Amino acid sequence: MAAETTESGAEDAFRARVVEGGYVSPEQVEDAYARFTRAAPRRSSFGSFMLQEGLLSLTQLVDLAKDLPPRRDGSDPADVTPVAPPEPVDELIGQVFSGYRVEELLGAGGMGSVYLSRRLEDGALGVVKFLASSLVPNATLRERFRREGEALQRVGAHPNVVQILHVAGAGERPHLVMEYVEGLSLLRVLQERWSLPQREALRIARDIARGLAAIHAAKIVHRDIKPANVILTEGGEVKIVDFGLAKDLFRTALTQPGQLLGSPCYMAPEMWGDEEVDARADVFALGATLYHLLVGEPPFTGATARAVGQRILSGEFTPASRVVPGLAREVDLVLHQMLHPDRRLRYARVADCAEDLDRVLAERPSRVPALVLGGPADEVQARFPLLPGTSFVVGRDPDCEVHVPQRSVSRRHARVERQAGGYVLEDLQSTFGTYLGEERLTRAAPLRHGDRLRLGRVQLTFSDPCTAGREDVVPSADVEHAEVPGPAFEALVAQRDPRVALTLIERLAPDRFAARRAEEVVRALLGQETASRMALQREQLEARERTRTLARLAALGGTGRIVELADDSPTGDLNRDELVNGVAELAQVVL
Numbered sequence: 089m090a091a092e093t094t095e096s097g098a099e100d101a102f103r104a105r106v107v108e109g110g111y112v113s114p115e116q117v118e119d120a121y122a123r124f125t126r127a128a129p130r131r132s133s134f135g136s137f138m139l140q141e142g143l144l145s146l147t148q149l150v151d152l153a154k155d156l157p158p159r160r161d162g163s164d165p166a167d168v169t170p171v172a173p174p175e176p177v178d179e180l181i182g183q184v185f186s187g188y189r190v191e192e193l194l195g196a197g198g199m200g201s202v203y204l205s206r207r208l209e210d211g212a213l214g215v216v217k218f219l220a221s222s223l224v225p226n227a228t229l230r231e232r233f234r235r236e237g238e239a240l241q242r243v244g245a246h247p248n249v250v251q252i253l254h255v256a257g258a259g260e261r262p263h264l265v266m267e268y269v270e271g272l273s274l275l276r277v278l279q280e281r282w283s284l285p286q287r288e289a290l291r292i293a294r295d296i297a298r299g300l301a302a303i304h305a306a307k308i309v310h311r312d313i314k315p316a317n318v319i320l321t322e323g324g325e326v327k328i329v330d331f332g333l334a335k336d337l338f339r340t341a342l343t344q345p346g347q348l349l350g351s352p353c354y355m356a357p358e359m360w361g362d363e364e365v366d367a368r369a370d371v372f373a374l375g376a377t378l379y380h381l382l383v384g385e386p387p388f389t390g391a392t393a394r395a396v397g398q399r400i401l402s403g404e405f406t407p408a409s410r411v412v413p414g415l416a417r418e419v420d421l422v423l424h425q426m427l428h429p430d431r432r433l434r435y436a437r438v439a440d441c442a443e444d445l446d447r448v449l450a451e452r453p454s455r456v457p458a459l460v461l462g463g464p465a466d467e468v469q470a471r472f473p474l475l476p477g478t479s480f481v482v483g484r485d486p487d488c489e490v491h492v493p494q495r496s497v498s499r500r501h502a503r504v505e506r507q508a509g510g511y512v513l514e515d516l517q518s519t520f521g522t523y524l525g526e527e528r529l530t531r532a533a534p535l536r537h538g539d540r541l542r543l544g545r546v547q548l549t550f551s552d553p554c555t556a557g558r559e560d561v562v563p564s565a566d567v568e569h570a571e572v573p574g575p576a577f578e579a580l581v582a583q584r585d586p587r588v589a590l591t592l593i594e595r596l597a598p599d600r601f602a603a604r605r606a607e608e609v610v611r612a613l614l615g616q617e618t619a620s621r622m623a624l625q626r627e628q629l630e631a632r633e634r635t636r637t638l639a640r641l642a643a644l645g646g647t648g649r650i651v652e653l654a655d656d657s658p659t660g661d662l663n664r665d666e667l668v669n670g671v672a673e674l675a676q677v678v679l
Contacts, residue, residue: 099134112143180218186254186265188214199223200233204268213268214253218261230262237264242306248299250319250329269327274315274381282384286415289381290449292318295326296374297442303328304367304438311365313373314354315380352396353386357429360397368431371438375426382419383411387427403429407476418448421456424476425554430508440554457511457552459490459504459541471551478506481516482543496520496544504535511535511552520544 103121107114124137138144180190180203188205195202200220207214219233234257241252254265274292277284284292296318303310310317310328317330356372359365379387387405390396399405408423409415422444428434435441444454453471459482462469472490474480480489483500490504498518505512514532515522522529523542541548 102135106138106144112138116143180261184208185216185261185263186256188216188265190216199229205265215266215268217264217266219263221261224260224262230257233257233262233264239306239308240303243302243308246299246302248295248326248328249302250327269319269321269329271319271321271325271327274318274320274377277320278315278380278384283412284381286382286412286419287449289378290419290445292320292326292381293374293378294442294445294449296328296377297438297445299326299328300367300370300374301437301439301442304370309365309367310370310373311359312351312354313370313377314351315377316351318377352393352400353380353388355397355400356431357401357403358431360401366431367438368434368436371426371434371441372431374438374441375423379405379408379423379427382408382415387423401429403427416448416451418454421473421475422448422454425454425456428475432508432510433506435554437554444554455551455553457506457550460549460551461492461546462549474504474506474511480504480506482548483516492543492546492548494544494546497546498544501543502529502541505532511550513541513550518543 099121103117106112106117112120120138120143121134124134135144178193180201181192183190185205187209188207190203190205192204193201194204194215200218200223202215202217205214205216206212219230223229223233234255237252237255237257241255243249243251245251250269251267252264253267256263256265283289296313300310300313312330313328317328319327319329321327354373354376356365356369359369376386376388387408388396388399390399405427407420409417409420422441425433425435425444426441435444440455444456447454457474459472459474459480461471472480477489480503481500482488482490482492482497482502482504484493484495484497485491485499486493488500492501498516498520500516501518502516502522503514505514511534512532513522513524513529513535515529521544524533524535525540535550535552537550537552539550541550
């Protein structure tokens, strides 16, 4: 008993010294000690354990152990030679799978393990990735694993993607055979070098973009692009690896709603909720990776995942040019286009990223949204990029974001605003007017790539070529939109005017995505309790409004099917097909 008390006293004294010296926090010490008592070999010391964990240096350990009583076995508390436990036997090593003999464990994770292997036929090296044995009984995870391999096989041979050579998704040991690539991960490169020169970083990002373009062409979204998942070979080749989160767009996703997948610092805003993820999430992750390569750290950082998510949702980050002296302006512009929190305003295709990175490497202007003064590209007199930011005043004043020092241009002539889905042009009561094509603007109008603008006598062109595939939510110029004031709308409802029916029907299908996103932001800022309370209040208000709306629709007549559907709906909402049916029924009344 006395020996045990002596050992306990030495450990307690050592832990107290660690905290008092400010080497680690009390919480870290207690956490480390709990892990030590559970897992450490019998003859190793707590000081040795902290050294192995990287919590203390050798010099710190020796200083802290001075004058402490010996441990129970008579050894010095500063002894840093632990007794290693016996090596576990790996039953996979030496076995043959799909013609490859397993030789060495390269890494392991929650989903499985990866082994260096050698082909029996000719001795060529390969990599075999196994689904974890604990997950094999789960049919859903087996299907996901098999589907991942088959989807990636469609990519085929590409210089920037690790090739899948064989898929064995059935049996007791589901596995994939992959190309062996010798090199370092970009994360390891960054750990050694901190950051990379501009041209090297741009070239690597361009090659990643080319690999992603091939992956996307096979209808796959990687969903976990980051430095740790990209290999840089000794010859400078770039290879995308680790498709554990890849999503095959040909099938229904097996990921359950609410699961947070990916690495927080590189995750696009839409990945933080239940929103459907598409290829633009990889564009965002590539932008975050390029920023990391240039600056030495990701654009969005924080002490916790919640803090990181809050910054990503806000879209605020320090421009790379403020950290890296001499960084080309075009690099900053491309990064802002890739990292926009609204995916509709990012590059629509990763191939566009690759092309713009190529242009920057060739010292040519990127194709980010801009106003161009002059005619064709070879006659351009000035170019005014429309980012970062959301509002750009065009005028003669030097403080205007787009400064056009021409006498026919008013001091603050017009405004270009970046809204959800695109840019909108508005005249600011200028003297000589703002023209879109041949038409003088009397209200805000959306801009499309190639639109010709005239401010006074000055000709400008709106350039935004990377728009293919974006969701167009900006009102079209040829559609008349009339917003009825609230009192007038209520009067029409009271008169049972059928023209109000569509608005009433739309109120039965509230924007759930917007509500979820708002709840995520509130949760990140104010905590779960406040977010839940606000969500409950919102649901109560919606239920009240829904009852009122149904009564109004019923008063219009011919809306029985809508009321019936809404009553039967578990959430009280109508989907798009139900709305179409309701509108068709209502049209019979209107006509």
